[in-house]
Amino acid sequence: MPRTGRRPITAATLLAALCVLATSCTGQSAGTASDDPKADVTLKFWHGWNTPAEVKAIEENIARFEKAHPNIKVEVTGDITDDKVNQALRAGGDKAPDVVSSFSTDSVGKFCNSGALADLNPFLLKSGIDKAKVFPKTLLEYTRFKDDQCTLPLLHDAYGLVYNKTAFTAAGITEPPKTWSQFVADAQALTKSNGDSYDQLGVMPTFHGYETTPMRLVAQWSPTYFAADGSSNLAKDPAFAKMLTAQKDLVAKLGGFEKLERYRAGFGDEWSSAHPFNKGQVVMQIDGEWRAAMAEEAGVGFEVATAPLPVPDDQVDDYGKGYLSGTIMGISSTSRKQNAAWELVKYMTTDTGAVVAFANSIHNVPSTLAALESPDLKVTPALKTFMDIARHPKSNTTPAQPDGGTYQLTFQDFAYRFEKGDVPDLQAGLAATDRQIDTDIAKAK
Template sequence: MPRAARLTTTAAALAAISVLATACTGQSGAAATDDPKADVTIAFWHGWSAPSEVKAIQDSIDRFEKAHPNIKVKATGNMTDDKINQALRAGGDKAPDVVSSFATDSVGKFCNSGAFADLNPFMEKSGIDGPKVFPATLLEYTRYKGNQCTLPLLHDAYGLVYNKTAFAAAGITEAPVTWSEFAEAAQKLTKPKGDSYEQLGVMPTFHGYETTPMRLAAQWSPTYFTADGKSNLAGDPAFAKMLTAQKDLVAKLGGYEKLERFRAGFGDEWSAEHPFHKGLVAMQVDGEWRPAMAKEAGVPFEIGTAPLPVPDDQRADYGKGYLSGTVMGISSASRKQNAAWELVRYMTTDTEAVVAFANAIHNIPSTLAALRSPQLQVTPESKTFLDIARHAKSNTTPARADGGAYQLTFQDFAYAVEKGDVPDLAAGLARTDRQIDTDIAKAE
């Protein structure tokens, strides 16, 4: 299940992380002086809660304990960032030694505040060369200003999931490659019904589940910050082009108000009532989990997958997409950091461990070796997302000291743009840049 997708764009999660970072500032003094060969029990907190997920992570722990008989791992699941925050604030023996977080946007705060230990010394001691082990984009969202305070533990790629039966009925023979082809397909697939729709080609509004400004902006290969760290929304034309293209598509499909009325009747994103499952939308911006979920929901149509379309002038870069994922780190207050590192190293860099975990929960492996492993279970649908994950131009939102707050600021601005509340796009982007710079300066 794509937990990162659930949490990275929610203000609640970011607020909890903000408190965590503030509370943990200055707690990075605990040295890694413990003997990793001594008998010890370490506490590992993670967020997985579904029975199959919990079993998968326990299976990984069991394999680790077999290889490291002196280290016992006490795992606690269904732990939110808010619960982690409370435990790290309290400290003591009940606090976790190792943490897995679904909120990748929190990395900048974790690193900047000292809440998590810098893993660079551990990696150097173990002979782990990050760029040779992990895809570059994953390293980008797991570190901040050189501080590798987390490592990637599986990840998600975002692409296009579509109803092949609806495509055939509309006379569309293949997935759209460029944005203009995407807009044309969306219109062909849309079936109006009075003041609503029988079927919508795609829900283009930014409240449409995974159709966030960050997911779409990735197709324009944006640069969020300048070389000196300043917000670059107004400076990089990619943002204005994406917002303009999205707003134009909203207009072509009936306008913001009509689309939002239709969206109000959609079911929960994580249930069988998802509008794609129900045939209410023919195309869906989503991750590698959606095809399996749709099949489990018993959809009566054939499912296709493809990368998201690219701007017309970037056709050569087709295949890229937005990447996100789960991160794993060590509490800077832990007095068992060397033993904790053995668990982190195993779960994030051991090829067999990474592949087994990815196969079990249907996510994408987070190491280069695991992505190439013949043991990786690949379906026609999942291959699309694996290819997106491997694409050299796939990208993510960079870590910053304010966590993902800058993304929420950008997202709120995008909401205003699509509603028609921003008369001057350039001026609005410049104003948003100033707000982001102010917030990051305060966080730092």
């Protein structure tokens, strides 16, 4: 999702946010909300989008909602970080938002577990909405924690491969790689080294390379993050060690960690026209559905194409799967206008016309089954790739936990150290990471 306002999330930020939300919020529960949704009311809606096109798309959606609900006015505040949302939900009061959206599905477990956001199940029930028939299964998984559906999906993101087809043709490569070994071979063939730097790099494989995170890559191995008893499963599931080993091998084959990181230091901003993919500095980019559209809007001088990410060689039958994430939307548990707030959430997350219009405006994958099949959806060949990834039965996401995304940051920090060569024993390191994750989750509970 093209969101220039997205900030890097650090472990310290998440832990601080968790402390802010450690005290259960008080307010109307979903089952006791008594405000009249037909009364004249003004709602405060906070979101994180901040580019002109995104802000315009939000304003247009809100305008359509207000036309359909003339008694409800919506005060919209954009460019809001999760930190600000967390603090405001904890404080409550007249200045706090009634409705919030967040780019981070990692926050769902924390939002639900702390009671910061109201459980939406009673609202869905009152409205006669069967969520299993409205939303894809994976989206419901990342918008709830256990049985608490404290958020709903508001568009979603699928991750795949965006590539410079012109460079592929020049290198004699006729199709995108389907297996990891093909991916490695293509990355090497597309790389043009120049001493301590590169004239062109097949792909930036290091975990600091924008969307090339451990979570995106390991999704191709279909991992199980937690065992049946709830304990961290990184050391026991071979998927994690296999991914880390394959990624480190690719780093070595493309010149080594230090050389790659020096090259990466010269990259432009991820959300600007100076993105390294746009500049031809990298040929293949692991990214979301927005990247192809943003490259074309930047006026690149080459043909842009998309494909699913490659899969391990022994999982070739699963080609087409990928990592799924998205934007979430919920109602403050301290809001005294929850029934009216539900009308806004219901409209933006379940109304097919609203979802399709918003998806068309910001080049995202729709988040409802009906919207995915809508004839009004503008489906480019590039977007179709990501829609197919979103529909793939083996596509997966990171599970919600009460510590939010802290467990993912712990895994990511370990991956940073491993790719750099600072981990002498991979299995022992994964086991230690498991113990840290279990400790953090126990504290959060």
